[in-house]
Amino acid sequence: MRTPIQSPAAAPAEPAGSASPAGPMPAEPTPAPAAGRDPPGAEATATTRSPAPAPAPGASGLNLALVLILATVALDAIGIGLIAPVLPQLLDAFGVHANLALHAGALTALYALMQFVCAPALGALSDRFGRRPVLLCSLFGSALDYLLMACAPWLSLLYLGRAIxxxxxxxxxxxxxxxxxxxxxxxxxxxYGWLGASFGLGLVAGPVIGGLLGAVWLRAPFLAAAALATLNFALAWLALPEPRRPRAPAPQRARPSLRELAPWHSLRELGRLPDLAPLLWLYLAMQLAGQVPGTLWAIYGHDRFGWNPTAVGLSLAAFGIIHSLFQAFATGRISDRFGPSRTLLGGVISDVLGYLAFAFARSVATLAPGLLLAAGGGIGGPALLAMSSERTDEARQGALQGVLASLASLAAVIGPLLFGAIYVAGAGHWDGWVWVVGAALYLPCVPALRKLLRGPANASAAPADAAPIEAAPGA
Structure with missing residues (x-):
């Protein structure tokens, strides 16, 4: 139900003085940065080929680069959602009806596991070699993967496709x-609110389109996803520039070692930053809590309210749209007025109240306030992402986003198993326990929230904490 950029979520916010922020850039692409702005060797990067356009004036201004990255994320989410409605029927066509649930769960877990392993590596590689080349390679891989899944004659190739x-x-x-x-x-x-909203709306639209295409031909959604990924790649290739940002010195930007690309390496290095560690734990708790509705909403709706699949789908679509609207239009306004830390706190409180409303709701009328509260909790994710970004030096933004995406994927592996077991254990007595447990996940984060409300512990000493990962001993 949440987006990790989700990104990311890991859709994936608070000011901290750990590094000088990226200042406004010119409104039109400019020649390569002057000598001395980038270290020796930076001319080999994509930055010198196509510098990033600047944000438009004003804190909320759109610019070409931002529009393109939001479109890229939305199209990617649509491609993911397209295949969701037909995956069970496709598995059935491979003759695994008796173990359909097992294979569906295994494919879902495989996808999340590969994201857990690879998201930090892609983030670290983008820090070294640039955002644009890594993003282009990823989008090209997505297009090939969807084509493979559309044509796969064997179940083993379907598993390979989900891994890719x-x-x-x-x-x-x-x-x-x-x-x-x-x-x-x-x-x-x-x-970050716009980013989360773009991904969330893509996930809402994708299953609808996939269901319609799947009624025509079972593999049509995979071909449509391949076409979207190709369009995504073309947009990025033709118009998405490499952003200008601080570069590591040339000797440190050599090919990264396998140890640096491991998911735990960036997590360990970034977790040592005192102002960032509480946010990482809070993000993990937020992503775990988000797995409760993502895993059990259909079962919960059927068991408690007698919903049919249409009612479940409509409720999920309504939640997704409201959640995205909160992220797109409320996050920035609330953050500007109250600050990112209070925005994050408000999102957490709204989430907790929404889950408790789900636990005790006995009719659709009493469920509706819970839906609004849980959707309103979406303002917390973008605020947390921005806070994390501002507590990390500019040379490690890719590593940070990779760690956050990896934590979201880890939650996607653990959460369904954990909450499924809790729901089964409590269903014979009361089916609301799983929502209470989801809300209680935030309790261990109360000290972190109190610390965040007090502000960064040592903002003036940020440069000492902000040493690039590459400079760590043995890196």
């Missing part, structure tokens, strides 16, 4: 880093 999809789908971490590169501190919460 997990790798290429980790591009959300690069998109999140791109937003940080072209935004200053006052813009990030608002723009």
């Amino acid at each position: 999809a997990g790798v290429s789908g980790a591009s959300g971490s690069v998109a999140g880093a791109y937003i940080a590169d072209i935004s200053d501190e006052s813009q990030r919460a608002r723009r």
Whole structure:
């Protein structure tokens, strides 16, 4: 139900003085940066070929680069959602009806596992070699993957396709880093809200289109997803520039070691930053809580309210749209007025109240306020992303977004198993326990929230904390 950029979510916000923010850039593409702005060797990067256009004046201004990255994320989400309605029927066509649920769960877990492993690597590679080349490779891989799945004659190739999809789908971490590169501190919460809304609306539209296409031909959604991925790639190739950002010195930008690309490497390095560690734990709790409705909404709606699949689908679509509207239009306004930390706190409180409303709701009338509260909780995610970005130096934005996407994927692996077991254990007595547990996940984060409300612990000493990952001993 949440977007990790989700990105990201890991859709994927708070000012912190750990690094100087990316300032406004010119409104039109300019020649390569002057000597001394980038270190020796930076001329080999994509930056010198196509510098990023600047954000438009004003904290909320749109610009070409931002529009293109939002379109890229939306099209990617539509491509993911397109195949969801037909995946069970496709598995059935391979003759695995007796173990349909097992294979569906395995394919879902495989996708999340590959994102967990690969998102930090893509983020770190984008820090080294640029956002644009990594994003282009990922989008090209997505197009090939969907074509493979459309033509796969064997179940083993379908598994291979989902593994490749997990790798290429980790591009959300690069998109999140791109937003940080072209935004200053006052813009990030608002723009991460737009990013989450773009992904969420894509996930709402994708299954609808996929269901309609799947009624014509079972593999048509895969071909449509391949076409969208190709369009995505073409947009990025033709018009998406490489953003200007601080570069590591040339000797440190050599080919990264396998150890640096491991998911735990960036997590360990970034977790050492005292102002960032509480946000990482809070993000993990937020993503885990988001797995409750994502896993059990259909079962909960059927068991408690007698909903049929149409009612479940309509309720999910309504939630997704309202959630995206909150992210797109409320996050920036609330953050501008109250600050990102209070915006994050408000999102957490709204989420908790929404889950408790789900636990005790006995009719659609009493469920509706819970839907609004849980959707309103969507303002917390973009605020947290912006806070995390501002507490990380500019040379490690890709690594940060990779870690966040990896944590979201880890939650997607653990959450369905954990909450499914809790629901089964409590269903014989009361089916609301799983929502109470989801709300209670935020309790261990109360000390972190209190610390965040007090502000960064040592903003003036940020440069000492902001040493590039590449400079770590043994890196």
